[in-house]
Structures are given as structure tokens and as C-alpha cells.
Amino acid sequence: xxxxxxxxxxxxxxxxxxxxxxxxxxxxxxxxxxxxxxxxxxxxxxxxxxxxxxxxxxxxxxxxxxxxxxxxxxxxxxxxxxxxxxxxxxxxxxxxxxxxxxxxxxxxxxxxxxxxxxxxxxxxxxxxxxxxxxxxxxxxxxxxxxxxxxxxxxxxxxxxxxxxxxxxxxxxxxxxxxxxxxxxxxxxxxxxxxxxxxxxxxxxxxxxxxxxxxxxxxxxxxxxxxxxxxxxxxxxxxxxxxxxxxxxxxxxxxxxxxxxxxxxxxxxxxxxxxxxxxxxxxxxxxxxxxxxxxxxxxxxxxxxxxxxxxxxxxxxxxxxxxxxxxxxxxxxxxxxxxxxxxxxxxxxxxxxxxxxxxxxxxxxxxxxxxxxxxxxx
Amino acid sequence: xxxxxxxxxxxxxxxxxxxxxxxxxxxxxxxxxxxxxxxxxxxxxxxxxxxxxxxxxxxxxxxxxxxxxxxxxxxxxxxxxxxxxxxxxxxxxxxxxxxxxxxxxxxxxxxxxxxxxxxxxxxxxxxxxxxxxxxxxxxxxxxxxxxxxxxxxxxxxxxxxxxxxxxxxxxxxxxxxxxxxxxxxxxxxxxxxxxxxxxxxxxxxxxxxxxxxxxxxxxxxxxxxxxxxxxxxxxxxxxxxxxxxxxxxxxxxxxxxxxxxxxxxxxxxxxxxxxxxxxxxxxxxxxxxxxxxxxxxxxxxxxxxxxxxxxxxxxxxxxxxxxxxxxxxxxxxxxxxxxxxxxxxxxxxxxxxxxxxxxxxxxxxxxxx
Numbered sequence: 042x043x044x045x046x047x048x049x050x051x052x053x054x055x056x057x058x059x060x061x062x063x064x065x066x067x068x069x070x071x072x073x074x075x076x077x078x079x080x081x082x083x084x085x086x087x088x089x090x091x092x093x094x095x096x097x098x099x100x101x102x103x104x105x106x107x108x109x110x111x112x113x114x115x116x117x118x119x120x121x122x123x124x125x126x127x128x129x130x131x132x133x134x135x136x137x138x139x140x141x142x143x144x145x146x147x148x149x150x151x152x153x154x155x156x157x158x159x160x161x162x163x164x165x166x167x168x169x170x171x172x173x174x175x176x177x178x179x180x181x182x183x184x185x186x187x188x189x190x191x192x193x194x195x196x197x198x199x200x201x202x203x204x205x206x207x208x209x210x211x212x213x214x215x216x217x218x219x220x221x222x223x224x225x226x227x228x229x230x231x232x233x234x235x236x237x238x239x240x241x242x243x244x245x246x247x248x249x250x251x252x253x254x255x256x257x258x259x260x261x262x263x264x265x266x267x268x269x270x271x272x273x274x275x276x277x278x279x280x281x282x283x284x285x286x287x288x289x290x291x292x293x294x295x296x297x298x299x300x301x302x303x304x305x306x307x308x309x310x311x312x313x314x315x316x317x318x319x320x321x322x323x324x325x326x327x328x329x330x331x332x333x334x335x336x337x338x339x340x341x342x343x344x345x346x347x348x349x350x351x352x353x354x355x356x357x358x359x360x361x362x363x364x365x366x367x368x369x370x371x372x373x374x375x376x377x378x379x380x381x382x383x384x385x386x387x388x389x390x391x392x393x394x395x396x397x398x399x400x401x402x403x404x405x406x407x408x409x410x411x412x413x414x415x416x417x418x
Numbered sequence: 419x420x421x422x423x424x425x426x427x428x429x430x431x432x433x434x435x436x437x438x439x440x441x442x443x444x445x446x447x448x449x450x451x452x453x454x455x456x457x458x459x460x461x462x463x464x465x466x467x468x469x470x471x472x473x474x475x476x477x478x479x480x481x482x483x484x485x486x487x488x489x490x491x492x493x494x495x496x497x498x499x500x501x502x503x504x505x506x507x508x509x510x511x512x513x514x515x516x517x518x519x520x521x522x523x524x525x526x527x528x529x530x531x532x533x534x535x536x537x538x539x540x541x542x543x544x545x546x547x548x549x550x551x552x553x554x555x556x557x558x559x560x561x562x563x564x565x566x567x568x569x570x571x572x573x574x575x576x577x578x579x580x581x582x583x584x585x586x587x588x589x590x591x592x593x594x595x596x597x598x599x600x601x602x603x604x605x606x607x608x609x610x611x612x613x614x615x616x617x618x619x620x621x622x623x624x625x626x627x628x629x630x631x632x633x634x635x636x637x638x639x640x641x642x643x644x645x646x647x648x649x650x651x652x653x654x655x656x657x658x659x660x661x662x663x664x665x666x667x668x669x670x671x672x673x674x675x676x677x678x679x680x681x682x683x684x685x686x687x688x689x690x691x692x693x694x695x696x697x698x699x700x701x702x703x704x705x706x707x708x709x710x711x712x713x714x715x716x717x718x719x720x721x722x723x724x725x726x727x728x729x730x731x732x733x734x735x736x737x738x739x740x741x742x743x744x745x746x747x748x749x750x751x752x753x754x755x756x757x758x759x760x761x762x763x764x765x766x767x768x769x770x771x772x773x774x775x776x777x778x779x780x781x782x783x784x785x786x787x
Binding site for chain 2: 226245355364
């Protein structure tokens with residue numbers, strides 16, 4: 042059992058004579074037994090962070106602790122972590138059974154103990170039928186299960202998983218994702234998981250650390266990232282379909298605060314409790330963010346907050362998307378499977394004011410998230 | 419007249435059929451999507467239409483004219499490829515303009531320039547014209563490839579997996595763009611993909627292809643909600659449809675379906691549906707239930723009861739896997755619902771949302787051909 046603490050961790054390396062910062066001043070507490078995802082686009086530093094935790098990369102600056110013990114100078118073996126990678130790195134000349142048992146043979150674990158552990162792993166991963174096969178004859182999903190088995194059988198304190206699902210087709214990905222989530226619950230071990238796929242992070246993690254350009258942007262639960270994004274990048278990167286963004290203005294109007302389109306007369310009222318704060322800021326331009334599932338669509342046009350016209354309607358089976366123009370802007374709306382819309386159809390759109398997100402276009406910080414969090418606490 | 423008609427078209431690669439006896443009419447200005455797994459014959463169908471491959475047998479009509487022996491140029495079709503196939507040494511502008519320089523186009527330099535700009539504007543690439551392909555993202559490259567296809571003003575677009583190499587966010591954006599563009603240009607389009615989401619969202623009609631055979635053709639809503647067989651039901655929809663083997667018992671006018679592994683899972687069919695099952699005369703059936711058609715219910719009140727294997731939250735709807743005495747069922751839940759592993763959960767399914775498949779042939783008993 043293990044917690045992991047990163048204190049001001051940085052990673053720099055030299056590339057073609059230039060200093061490149063892969064991770065900058067990262068501080069984060071990963072709790073004992075927690076499922077933590079590092080999420081971000083490629084090159085954001087998430088894999089470098091994982092490799093530093095594993096001991097596969099030197100730490101340029103800062104400290105990493107496991108259970109309050111400094112591990113900066115421990116070898117990967119001394120850290121008692123197990124890794125699974127994007128590529129499965131199985132031994133093709135060994136059977137599935139021998140691949141899984143390999144780490145135990147290397148450690149000279151007793152025979153009965155090996156068999157006991159193998160039985161548990163086989164049960165957890167449902168691989169009993171492929172034990173005698175060679176990895177070369179397995180599907181990607183099966184190979185990744187074997188690779189997970191090889192990590193699990195070592196009974197490490199911490200699992201480090203680097204994009205384990207990224208090479209699988211959709212069906213296999215969804216099936217293995219569920220299995221990994223269940224494994225975490227069964228094993229009750231700390232898991233650190235790296236992905237560029239926000240859906241994976243949302244479905245798996247207890248908390249998600251979003252990274253960009255070597256820096257931690259925000260760390261929080263899925264609800265925190267969705268409802269209280271700290272900045273424009275997090276708001277845009279997390280959530281599907283992505284948040285709608287409108288370049289609007291904020292203004293006083295008859296004693297109320299509204300956000301309005303600079304081009305048309307479309308406007309939305311800002312919650313009263315936010316007013317004094319925005320007055321104090323004295324800003325004009327804002328970016329208004331609305332999650333597509335926070336917009337309620339009614340088929341009849343009429344007395345609504347926003348009048349929209351359907352540009353593109355997408356039937357997706359389990360859910361539908363309507364892409365509507367509102368004045369000179371365009372928003373995506375999630376509608377239920379029973380609602381079917383035609384192109385050019387006029388609709389009414391409703392948004393609860395407290396579901397709006399208001400960003401400062403200069404700093405890209407989300408001002409409304411700060412206000413909402415303040416109201417809760 | 420930009421229709422495409424396939425009449426019993428077959429394409430053999432040696433002894434292996436890639437496309438088998440394909441008959442299909444694609445209408446003027448239609449956005450037709452061919453969807454299927456890899457190796458289904460999708461790209462072969464496109465290449466046959468483009469004239470890049472000869473037919474083994476059958477007839478192909480383009481714009482009402484027999485096209486079997488027409489050269490690619492004579493067909494006035496434009497095709498884009500999954501791999502973009504841009505010229506690396508040419509700028510975006512020159513790549514797009516390239517087809518206009520071919521003999522027979524007879525356009526002046528100023529005409530060419532104005533067409534290229536028109537297309538670039540339409541695709542939102544005005545600022546990229548001077549760049550080289552290596553300086554572009556995947557989404558931008560695909561846009562250039564589309565531009566190069568559009569600039570000739572062909573009567574038919576053939577698009578081969580145009581969105582498969584771009585990331586999720588760009589893909590969604592391009593999907594909307596393509597939808598809008600096609601509706602504006604009204605150019606007959608045949609679009610090939612393995613992604614059912616693209617098929618459902620883009621197609622006026624969708625054709626499902628498997629092992630070279632066209633299994634079902636229809637509007638997206640119809641193909642999704644009335645699949646002709648198990649394959650179509652499984653291929654369209656994510657998470658996949660739940661398939662459960664059941665035992666059939668007839669009682670007077672009704673039919674009882676009971677889970678082969680768990681008899682507590684049961685549905686009673688009445689009237690016409692019961693009749694259909696009786697006529698099929700199968701002792702066993704495989705039923706299909708879409709994950710979003712299963713509703714979570716209180717554990718009491720006689721609902722079906724299972725145990726949570728795992729729960730995965732998401733933004734629009736959560737995904738629950740329930741162990742129901744031998745069956746692992748996938749359920750899409752409301753976004754606000756939360757479940758713990760091991761928790762008992764009740765659920766309900768309306769018998770109307772249950773598909774009935776013949777376990778031998780996979781055919782949907784209720785889909786009249």
C-alpha cells in the first residue's frame with residue numbers, strides 16, 4: 042500500500058543542444074489506493090511524470106516520496122511498482138502462462154505461491170482459455186490483458202499504466218476499460234494511469250490531473266473538472282461533445298448583469314450573486330462557455346432565452362446532437378433519442394444561469410468557477 | 419443526373435470475392451454512407467465506382483450511363499483517400515489547383531486562382547494556402563484533400579475514411595463541416611467508414627456491408643432501430659447491444675422467453691409478436707437489448723435484480739455493467755446516477771425494446787425483407 046507525493050518536480054533534458062522542459066514544477070499528492078489519471082495532449086509531460094515515478098527517468102529537480110519516504114534515488118526494482126505500457130512488450134517465444142509467471146521466476150518465488158497467484162490473476166482477467174497460447178496469436182485486447190496479468194502477479198504497491206488502451210479497437214477498449222476499473226476495486230492498490238483520452242479519464246479515475254505544456258493545469262474529480270474548470274484549456278479538453286464557446290460581452294442592463302452577443306441582441310442573465318464581482322473586475326469582453334448537455338432544447342420557437350436554427354442534426358443512436366446557430370454564433374446541443382430535428386428548423390434554447398461558465402479572454406481563467414466554489418464553501 | 423446504380427456487381431480477387439452481387443441505387447444529391455468492418459469490401463466498392471478497378475461481373479451506371487468501361491476521367495468522379503495522398507513538394511494552393519491543370523480542363527490562370535480561393539474559403543483554409551503539407555495537422559491535410567476533390571466540381575464525391583486519422587475533437591468538427599458542405603453543394607456523395615457514429619450522423623441513407631455483402635440499406639434511424647440481423651444490431655451502437663440466449667415456451671396466445679442461464683430473466687410476448695415467434699418455430703432465440711433501453715429501478719417491486727460489476731461515469735450518461743446471474747449486461751444510466759461495485763440494482767426492460775434474433779441465422783424475426 043502506497044501514497045505518492047510529488048514536490049516541485051521538474052524534468053529537463055537536452056535535445057539538439059537546447060534545453061527542453063518536459064515537466065515544470067509539478068506538486069501533487071496521490072493518496073493510498075487512489076486511481077489517479079494524468080490527462081493531456083501528446084507532449085504535455087504526462088508520460089515523463091509517470092516514468093519519473095517509476096524510476097525509469099532521473100528527476101531534474103524536486104522530490105518524489107512514497108509513503109513519506111524519499112524515492113528519488115531508488116531503482117525501479119526498489120520502488121515496488123509495476124508498469125503496463127501502450128505496447129504490450131510480451132515475450133513472443135513464451136506462452137501466455139510463462140509470460141505472466143516471468144517476473145516471479147526472476148524473483149525465485151516458491152512454486153505453490155506462483156500457482157496461487159496465477160490462479161487469482163487468471164480469474165481476474167478471464168484468461169484461463171489462452172494460457173497455453175503464444176502472444177502472437179492473440180488479439181490486442183487479449184495481449185493487453187496478459188500484460189496486465191504480468192504486472193498484477195508481482196503484487197506491487199503501485200500500478201503505473203501508460204495508455205494501455207490506445208491501440209485497441211472501440212469494443213475491446215470499452216471492455217478492457219471496465220475490467221481495469223474493476224481490478225482497481227478488487228486490488229485496492231494505488232493506480233497511476235496516463236491517457237490523452239478524456240473519456241477514459243472520466244470513466245476510470247478518482248481524480249484527474251490535467252496537464253498541458255509541461256504544467257499541471259488542474260487536479261480534481263470528474264465533477265470538479267466538468268462543473269468547475271479552472272481555465273479555458275481544461276474546459277475545452279474535458280467533456281464530449283466539447284463545451285460551446287461564445288465571444289460575448291458582459292454589461293449592466295437595468296440594474297442587472299447580462300452577457301450578450303456583441304453583434305446581435307441575444308443575451309443571457311448572469312446570476313445576481315455574481316454581479317458585484319464582475320462589476321469590480323470592470324471587464325467588457327468575456328468568453329461564455331456552455332456545456333452542450335446543459336442546454337435544454339424545445340422544438341417550438343417562441344418566448345425563449347435564445348432562439349436557434351438547426352444547421353446540422355446528427356442522429357447518433359444512443360443520443361443526438363443538434364448544431365444550432367444562435368444569432369451570429371453556433372452552439373452544439375445534446376438532445377435525447379426521441380427528438381428528431383430537421384435542418385433549418387427553428388428551436389428554443391434554455392440555459393440555467395448558474396450553468397454558465399464565464400472566462401477572462403486575456404488570462405483564460407474561469408471566473409465563474411471561482412465564484413461557484415466560493416458559494417459552496 | 420448524378421446517380422450511381424450498381425446492378426449485380428461482383429468483384430473477385432482471384433478466387434476471393436471482395437464484393438458479392440451488389441445491387442444498389444444511389445440517388446441524385448444523396449449522402450450515402452457505406453459502413454462495415456475492415457475487409458468488408460467498402461474501399462473496393464469505391465474503387466469500382468471511381469474506375470480504379472475493373473468489375474468482374476455486373477453493371478455500373480453513373481448518371482444513367484453504363485460506366486463499366488469508362489476511364490476514371492470520363493466518370494467525372496473525385497475520390498479522396500484515407501492517407502490524404504497530397505503532393506509533399508507543393509503548397510496547399512498548388513495541391514488544390516493541381517486537378518485543374520489537367521488537359522481537358524482548359525481554364526485560365528485567373529479562373530484557376532478564383533476557384534482555389536472559393537474552395538479555400540468554403541473549407542476555412544484561406545490562411546493556409548502558402549503552407550506545405552508537412553506544416554499541416556491531420557485535420558488540415560484532410561481538408562486540403564477534400565478541397566482538391568471539390569475544385570473540379572465533379573458530379574460525384576467518393577470519400578474513403580476521411581476522418582479516421584484525425585483526433586476525436588477534430589473528427590467531430592469535420593463531421594459537422596462535411597454534413598453542411600454536402601447539403602450546400604448537393605453533390606452526390608458515397609462515403610466509406612468503419613465508424614457507425616459517422617455513418618448514422620452523416621448519411622441520408624446507410625448501407626451496411628459485411629464480407630462483401632450488402633446486408634441492409636436505409637435511413638440511419640431505420641437501420642439503427644430496425645436492424646435486419648444480429649450483425650447490424652451489433653455493429654451500430656456503442657456500447658454494443660446486449661445479446662442473451664433464451665428458451666422459448668408457448669402458452670396459449672402468448673410466448674414466454676426465459677434466460678437459458680438464468681430463468682429469472684424473462685419476457686412475455688403477446689399478439690403479433692408471439693405469433694412471429696411461433697411461426698419461426700425455434701426452441702431457442704437470441705434476444706437483443708440496447709444498453710440505453712434498460713432502465714434502473716428500485717430493487718423491490720419485482721424488477722430484475724443484478725449486482726454491479728463495475729460502474730463508469732461519463733458526462734452525458736454513465737455506463738453500468740451488471741452481473742445478472744450468469745449474464746453481464748451493459749446499461750447506460752442517467753448522468754447523475756452513481757453506483758458502487760457489488761451494490762444490488764433493479765432494472766426494467768420493456769418487452770417492446772427486445773429484438774428477436776434467430777440464433778442460427780442471426781436474422782431479426784420481425785424484420786420483413
